[in-house]
Amino acid sequence: MLQIKCPKFFLVIVAVLGVSSSLVANAETVSEENLHMPKWLIVHAGMVLPVPGKPPRRNATIVVRDGRIVEIRDGQIDATQIVTDASSADVETLQLLDKFVLPGLMDMHVHLSFEFGVDGQQNHGASEEYAREHRSSMDDVYNFVTAQDNARKTLMAGYTTVRNVGSDGWHIFALRDAINDGNIVGPRILTSGYTIHAGADSGPGACTGVESCRRAVRAQIDMGADLIKVYGTCSGSKPCGYETAPAVFLEDELRAIIETAATRELKVAVHAHGTAAINLVASLGVASIEHGSFNDAESRRIMKKNSVYLVPTLSVHDNIKKDIVGAKEPMLGIMQNFRDKHGPGMLAAHKAGVKIASGSDAGVSQHGNNAHELEYYVEYGLTAEEAIVAATVNAADLIGMGDELGTLEPGKYADLIAVDENPLENISALMDVAVVVKGGQIVKAPK
Numbered sequence: 278m279l280q281i282k283c284p285k286f287f288l289v290i291v292a293v294l295g296v297s298s299s300l301v302a303n304a305e306t307v308s309e310e311n312l313h314m315p316k317w318l319i320v321h322a323g324m325v326l327p328v329p330g331k332p333p334r335r336n337a338t339i340v341v342r343d344g345r346i347v348e349i350r351d352g353q354i355d356a357t358q359i360v361t362d363a364s365s366a367d368v369e370t371l372q373l374l375d376k377f378v379l380p381g382l383m384d385m386h387v388h389l390s391f392e393f394g395v396d397g398q399q400n401h402g403a404s405e406e407y408a409r410e411h412r413s414s415m416d417d418v419y420n421f422v423t424a425q426d427n428a429r430k431t432l433m434a435g436y437t438t439v440r441n442v443g444s445d446g447w448h449i450f451a452l453r454d455a456i457n458d459g460n461i462v463g464p465r466i467l468t469s470g471y472t473i474h475a476g477a478d479s480g481p482g483a484c485t486g487v488e489s490c491r492r493a494v495r496a497q498i499d500m501g502a503d504l505i506k507v508y509g510t511c512s513g514s515k516p517c518g519y520e521t522a523p524a525v526f527l528e529d530e531l532r533a534i535i536e537t538a539a540t541r542e543l544k545v546a547v548h549a550h551g552t553a554a555i556n557l558v559a560s561l562g563v564a565s566i567e568h569g570s571f572n573d574a575e576s577r578r579i580m581k582k583n584s585v586y587l588v589p590t591l592s593v594h595d596n597i598k599k600d601i602v603g604a605k606e607p608m609l610g611i612m613q614n615f616r617d618k619h620g621p622g623m624l625a626a627h628k629a630g631v632k633i634a635s636g637s638d639a640g641v642s643q644h645g646n647n648a649h650e651l652e653y654y655v656e657y658g659l660t661a662e663e664a665i666v667a668a669t670v671n672a673a674d675l676i677g678m679g680d681e682l683g684t685l686e687p688g689k690y691a692d693l694i695a696v697d698e699n700p701l702e703n704i705s706a707l708m709d710v711a712v713v714v715k716g717g718q719i720v721k722a723p724k
């Protein structure tokens with residue numbers, strides 16, 4: 278049986294009308310067996326931000342039935358006044374009178390299967406010969422376990438939905454499905470499978486030429502991809518990732534990728550640092566540009582016109598700050614330029630009317646630290662409210678789930694979190710999430 282490790286964990290759930298005692302676990306751990314979705318969940322909130330971008334409400338009762346929001350009422354309404362029928366046997370009340378409640382956060386750029394600096398591709402104890410022969414399947418299993426652990430960290434950090442934009446191996450689909458089936462604790466995952474990249478080899482995700490690129494996209498579709506991720510430029514950590522570098526794909530290849538994704542109504546997210554690639558893919562009408570480090574006025578004009586989201590991933594600067602020390606040319610110059618332009622470029626895009634959806638690049642940055650990305654947005658000039666919108670309303674819109682996620686409104690999933698301080702006044706409050714509810718299931722309860 279899997280255990281959620283939450284030291285000092287204590288469930289303060291008021292049982293109403295004979296609530297199941299199985300939910301009340303011991304003070305040290307909560308097992309997944311104990312995770313239970315009550316038919317009714319009544320949340321008494323001291324403060325609640327139902328719709329980021331609009332004012333919060335004081336003293337409210339959030340009514341949840343079968344995992345979805347029914348309504349939000351003024352004041353602390355007792356469950357007995359809300360639930361009066363036979364279903365009242367399965368009601369729980371969450372007392373969050375000293376907390377600030379808001380929608381579950383969403384990270385549009387994570388890599389659950391690895392963490393930078395942590396080598397998951399070790400020998401795993403096998404003989405060299407065996408490992409050589411079975412390398413990929415061993416890695417896939419190992420990566421599943423890594424991703425499972427990172428998924429738990431992500432959810433406990435208050436992130437109830439993520440886009441996993443690129444993983445080696447097919448394990449990420451199994452993880453997504455296992456979470457959806459309720460067998461593993463983690464956020465909702467939308468996954469792209471392998472990243473489509475320009476390359477002459479026949480490895481997964483590699484393609485060259487129109488036919489080959491169509492095939493690479495269809496391979497992800499066959500596995501059940503929720504979106505398609507493309508490398509439009511080199512990685513920013515490579516010498517070829519500089520500002521004026523050309524796109525690594527030809528235009529007909531990019532069109533083939535986008536059009537093939539569209540046959541299954543899948544959105545396309547494109548990794549792009551250099552200006553030329555940003556402008557090319559934005560003009561072709563992709564859903565989001567990841568990083569967008571060297572966007573210029575023309576990029577911003579095209580992105581706004583074509584409603585292309587920017588997913589900034591400023592958290593990678595945690596690494597840049599370390600890597601730049603002792604770096605040599607050409608990487609030193611590339612990193613300095615990246616450091617100087619990436620954050621201001623995000624703010625310029627925002628001011629130009631380009632919508633920002635939060636993405637931390639967790640995997641390159643630290644898992645479970647996703648809200649640090651929002652601190653970066655505020656550091657570079659967004660308001661705390663705008664940063665929260667980027668991680669809720671905008672993210673939900675980017676993945677086409679604005680009707681289901683992103684706000685606490687009737688009919689939507691009851692994905693909500695609670696923090697001790699008002700994050701509209703101090704965005705860093707989101708770095709320490711006290712309560713997490715996903716789809717009406719309490720996955721992290723107040724201490």
Ligand SMILES: [Zn+2]
Nearest residue numbers: 386388638641
């Ligand atoms: Zn990434």
